[in-house]
Amino acid sequence: MVVLYSFFMGLGGLLTLSAIFLTWNLSQRVELGRLGKRRISWCILLGGLLTAIGFFGMMENVESNIVAFLVILGPALIAYALSESGLVKATSALLIQSFLLLPLVLLRKDLIMDVVELGSTLSQLLLINAVVGYVRTPPEYRSLAGLSAWGVLISVWFISFDAVKLAGSVIYLISVALWLYTLLRLHTVSIERFHNSAQEGL
DSSP states (O other): OOOHHHHHHHHHHHHHHHHHHHHHHHHHIIIIIISSOTTTHHHHHHHHHHHHHHHHHHHHTTOOOOOOOOHHHHHHHHHHHHHHHHSOOOOOOHHHHHHHGGGGGOOSSHHHHHHHHHHHHHHHHHHHHHHBTTTOHHHHHHHHHHHHHHHHHHHHHHTTTGGGHHHHHHHHHHHHHHHHHHHHHHHHHHHHHHHHHHHHHH
């Protein structure tokens, strides 16, 4: 069970890193096409990477204060980038999901672990909900991203209980895979839209 759990979570981590880069790349395309700049999108990449570094640092027993700082800074940078871009609107689902994360603190005795886990999950929810909140996301992809976000939240709750920990890792892997699929489809949509816009401008 432990081996399977580690395998599913490790694979989910790799997919998450891929999704972070895809989200950054997509945000660059959106900024270039709508805002004419790329500066803000780097905060999304940096925030995602800081969270990932903090999480892996925790796995390698790096100094806990450093890990906690990275995982707190990551979501802050992502939130800043999304708010400053003006391309993404806040969603009630994100607010509810963030609120539902808080009770997890009561299930653990290690405050640092709480910060790392909550920070990492919050970063993912922010990035996934960026797809949901982007006003030009097609409805079908918005729905898929929404399912992915709720799946990540449910998986974190499951992982907090030993009896369903393995099931939680499977849900997490499926949710991240769905997020990655949505991003890949959105890349195709963005390429088509910007290509058509360029042709119209000729």
